[in-house]
Amino acid sequence: MINQILDTIIPKNEKLGMPSAASIDFRTHNSKENIENLFKDVIKEVIDFTDRQYSKSFEELNFEERLFIINKIRINNIKLYSYFIKHVFNVYYSNKMVMKQIIKNSKKVFKNNHIEDWSLTSSVLKRGIKYKKII
Secondary structure: OHHHHHHHHOOOEOOOOEOOHHHOOHHHEOOOOOHHHHHHHHHHHHHHHHHHHHOOOHHHOOHHHHHHHHHHHHHHOHHHHHHHHHHHHHHHHOOHHHHHHHHHHHOOEOOOOOEOOOHHHHHHHHHOOOOOEOO
């Protein structure tokens, strides 16, 4: 179920060649949070809200319904949601595959002949991977 949750938060973007969040291995990154417990808590919240709202499993929901459930968690348990989102974004945007696509996409010229300004990502590009891989 965690893969559906991650794909709801950051879905794959075929046009830009960006991978979905589920394609990144979040468990290999070392962080201060206990990732397994964090994932379990998020999954529990998702199951609870899904049962109450739709009386079916999260996997059976369409994208808009899954997004609605994620937003309900954000509203009702902001602390859990904030820890989870922070971890997801930190790991996703420090992943080598994602970073390569950001650099590649920053050089593309769009229809109106203006180049996208990716200068806001320069600190992320300089910093590189934030987490150490577990040995």
